[in-house]
Amino acid sequence: MRSISPAPRPQAAALASGAAPLVVPDPCAHCDARSVSVCSALEDKDLHRLATLAEVMEVAPGETFIEEGETPEHFFNVTGGTVRLYKLLPDGRRQITGFARPGHFLGLAVGEANAFSAEALETVRVCRFSRSRLRAVLDDFPAFERRLLRSAANELVAAQEQMLLLGRKTARERVASFLLAQARPLRACDPPPGRFHLPMTRTDIADYLGLTIETVSRTMTRLRTEKLIALPSPAEVVVLDRGRLEALAGGFEEERI
Amino acid sequence: MRSISPAPRPQAAALASGAAPLVVPDPCAHCDARSVSVCSALEDKDLHRLATLAEVMEVAPGETFIEEGETPEHFFNVTGGTVRLYKLLPDGRRQITGFARPGHFLGLAVGEANAFSAEALETVRVCRFSRSRLRAVLDDFPAFERRLLRSAANELVAAQEQMLLLGRKTARERVASFLLAQARPLRACDPPPGRFHLPMTRTDIADYLGLTIETVSRTMTRLRTEKLIALPSPAEVVVLDRGRLEALAGGFEEERI
DNA sequence: GCCCAGCCTTGTTGTGGATCAATCGCTTGG
């Protein structure tokens, strides 16, 4: 990971970079955890003061910037790209607990060890705070703390949904749920795109859904032959029948005909 | 659910009840999400002011006091007993996302609908806040908001651990993990009890671990015949070989002999 | 004491998804 702002005064670089120093979830009433917009939650002057406490970093694809079990030293806000968060078992079994997109906060946990690893899927931009200063930052910015609480609550809801998926859904239902989640727009106010790109591999999808790559591949193929989706390429998905896909993802019985 | 304090001034009853008006996780450095102590995080005067905004309630076993999909009207703090939190699929499949014990906060989610249902397993005591007043409460008690954030972060860690369990662990590993989690003391500073009581049924355990009751039952029986645990009665568990149980729960290979 | 209803355990059979194994296609580098 290289810092975009290696100068003694990183804030200057951060502000000069042109990129948003911080990306926070949109407070718009219609929006859910996945919707984001830039900086709309905090007042501009607060954001600028906040940015002086942070560094804007860029993470190369495949690079791990949070390691499970290590002592957390930083707190991150994802501002660009997609991050995969995962946990490992000693024999190498992997569970991806989520994909962090812009607006996501990482490293909230208070413990002495990171609960998961974080790895850039694409080139990722993050805004990084020193944990030792986090307390002071929260004290100075109650609005920021409020935002974190809201963000954590939304993540909890997503985690519970994922537990339902992992514990009780069939492979078909899991893949359908996953595709629909990926089809969500960044801003919930926008209509869901009918066609989208998957930034992760089949292995990632399998490790996220608690399946094997073969099952993911077979399931996608079957959804394609059934005309629920189209796959112009392995990473490009077109939703052809959103209704049936949603019914499938929601666990409504099918196969009745 | 009946209110213990049906008088026009519930706070009086709450304070008079003798029970802790609020139970919050212990800030002790060695403690994790499951450890609790009474009121140690907030100053006494804050707690008493907080308590004037809340009602102490008692929930009978089997009673549902949060319904998935409904508009949340209250915010709860569990002060006694165990609560099961779950999500349902339309055909009745159930996933228990967690068991809330004293110190747990419920109803944090900001959305328009509850993400899960909550049902008392035993007689449960909760401290209830009106959601419409929650914002004012948080504004008045920044320490309380901080505590909520910490609590949510701990819950997120637990949720990620559960995703690993549901997505990648075998039935044996799941049951071992579950038993060890149940064996944790309420205060992490205390030593883990060698013997403990399971307040939930096999069906609950199965729905929590993403298994069937038969698999849970068979797995427990096998752990018993292998002398890892003893089962004086179905709901009483004695840990006989914590080391092997921990190795199993952690996913370390076995069956090498 | 007896009956009944839950809950738990144990036995048998079935199956969804894992595992093992090719093969294909695309990309990269020589």
Next chain:
DNA sequence: CCAAGCGATTGATCCACAACAAGGCTGGGC
């Protein structure tokens, strides 16, 4: 142009756990 490497797909087989089935235990009501 070919070789190597990686990801995705497809086929064949296997197995851990689900599903179905049958008792057994326990506690509460009468």
